[in-house]
Amino acid sequence: MLDDTDRRILRHYQHDPALSPAELAERANVTTATCARRLDKLQADGVIRGNHAVIDWHALGYEVEVSLRVTLDKTQPRAFEDFTEQARQIPEVVEIQSFLGRVDLRLSIIARDMQHYQHIYRTAILTLPHIADIEALMHVARLKSDEVLPL
Amino acid sequence: MIELDTIDRQLLRELIHDATQSASALGRKLGLSQPATWRRIKRLRDSGVIRGQRLDLDAEKLGFGVTVFLGVKLATKGRVSLEDFERAVSAIPEVQTVEHILGLYDYRLRVVARDISDFERVLRRRLMMLPGVGDIEANVLLSEERLPGPIG
Numbered sequence: 001m002l003d004d005t006d007r008r009i010l011r012h013y014q015h016d017p018a019l020s021p022a023e024l025a026e027r028a029n030v031t032t033a034t035c036a037r038r039l040d041k042l043q044a045d046g047v048i049r050g051n052h053a054v055i056d057w058h059a060l061g062y063e064v065e066v067s068l069r070v071t072l073d074k075t076q077p078r079a080f081e082d083f084t085e086q087a088r089q090i091p092e093v094v095e096i097q098s099f100l101g102r103v104d105l106r107l108s109i110i111a112r113d114m115q116h117y118q119h120i121y122r123t124a125i126l127t128l129p130h131i132a133d134i135e136a137l138m139h140v141a142r143l144k145s146d147e148v149l150p151l
Numbered sequence: 152m153i154e155l156d157t158i159d160r161q162l163l164r165e166l167i168h169d170a171t172q173s174a175s176a177l178g179r180k181l182g183l184s185q186p187a188t189w190r191r192i193k194r195l196r197d198s199g200v201i202r203g204q205r206l207d208l209d210a211e212k213l214g215f216g217v218t219v220f221l222g223v224k225l226a227t228k229g230r231v232s233l234e235d236f237e238r239a240v241s242a243i244p245e246v247q248t249v250e251h252i253l254g255l256y257d258y259r260l261r262v263v264a265r266d267i268s269d270f271e272r273v274l275r276r277r278l279m280m281l282p283g284v285g286d287i288e289a290n291v292l293l294s295e296e297r298l299p300g301p302i303g
Contacts, residue, residue: 002213010208010213013206014206014208017170017203017204017205017206018170018203018204045212046209046212047208047209047212047213048206048207048208048209049207049208049209050168050169050206050207051169051170051171051204051205051206051207052166052167052168052169052170052204052205052207053163053166053167053170053201053203053204054201054202054203054204054205055163055167055200055201055202055300055302056199056200056201056202057300058199059152059153059198059199059200059202060152060153060155060200061152062301067252067259088296088298091300091301092300092301093298094297094298094299094300095295095296095297095298096295096296096298097220097292097294097295097296098292098293098294098295099220099290099291099292099293100290100291100293101288101289101290101291102288102290103290106220110300110301135254135255136254137252137253137254137255137256137259138252138253138254139250139251139252139253140250140251140252140253141250141251142248142249142250142251143237143241143249143250143251144240144241144246144247144248144249145248145249145250146247146248147205147247147248147261148247149208149210149213149215149247149263150244150245150263151213
């Protein structure tokens, strides 16, 4: 189980995952050795799954981000598996989520511009299997994206 | 816009996988000197290609068993300023992401809660009290995978 020290370390680490081990220990008010030991344990227990660089696709010339909300033909027993397996092969798909609700799946797609998006949509998306319905939402702005847990 | 060569792309792939790797460890993997690796990473950060880092925590193991995506439509456009709504919604700790979108909804929110009854509390006491909120559609997240994207 997690105690207050673990939570304090995670709180600081979440807000700034680029902190060095020494900086993190100092902010969480623990010794470097304690901090390292706690982090090792949190990793071993699978609480911390990773620390990833976040790419800004705009900086690489990808100006368009579209969310595709997909409803699948559930009379096909392998609809989910077949669909996600093929969606993974499309390089411009950066996120695949599945839901319980009105929507079955959501794909996040990035493209250089609308023309490029249209090309991806026609050649790669519409050929995915077992689609019953698709709805597209365009991203305008990301106002909060830290994905921090309220620990 | 910054041009990337093959080594930059390899570096990006490595850092997306694990951003805590040191320049010398990455240099050894890619056959580069430590200073050369460091210079490339610095360029990727300075040019904004690497926007930051994200700690991937297992929400469930930390007691957050439910993640819900909400599509929110504003009811009284024009009367409530978007800024007021955005400021208020971003201040709610359970709301992890706020995205302004075009289409069926105006905003998409990612909300974490301990369980369904905790989610109901957040929904009723916090989200439905926000200025200008109209229709809300909820979809409970079952699974999620992030892919590296077109790095090449």
